[in-house]
Amino acid sequence: AQSVTQLGSHVSVSEGALVLLRCNYSSSVPPYLFWYVQYPNQGLQLLLKYTSAATLVKGINDFEAEFKKSETSFHLTKPSAHMSDAAEYFCAVRKAAGNKLTFGGGTRVLVKP
């Protein structure tokens, strides 16, 4: 069975500072990995995805994530936080041949001016 752990349910960063959101997964087979963002009162929107090509994946709004197989991690970063980055972020994993996603518990990001 797959599982996803997001360290920290809440993260507070200053505007302009680095954003780092941690995601670790467990999977018996090489997975596909996703980061989604949910802005207030909206559904989830895809930020980026890892699909066994390059291990460093770039997404929208200057976010990127690095797949590290040895650490079973897929941490999300952004060099400089913007006020508009305040949202909840979800890491998810899927088997290569599967249709279903398994989500982490989510990390809510607060950006301070």
Next chain:
Amino acid sequence: DVKVTQSSRYLVKRTGEKVFLECVQDMDHENMFWYRQDPGLGLRLIYFSYDVKMKEKGDIPEGYSVSREKKERFSLILESASTNQTSMYLCASSPRALMRRTHEQYFGPGTRLTVT
């Protein structure tokens, strides 16, 4: 753009009522999903449908049923609503997964259901 719509953004129902949540997608996707979202628990899969009239239980199907009579529409049914079903419900759709291609899921805006 893929569009997934849900029939209501907010819904208030009484305990014991039968509740229908509707989801429609306009991209001819084979797969459709219903999740519930609760603080600290992320999204948990209730039911999944991979074709018309086909369904598969997710992680938390108890107290729910689903219906998929047309490819574009997937309904979630609470036969007898209870207070512990107060939650945010999210619908999603995706193309069928293929080994050499991956497709993300596309989400609707959610329905916040309150059962009193």
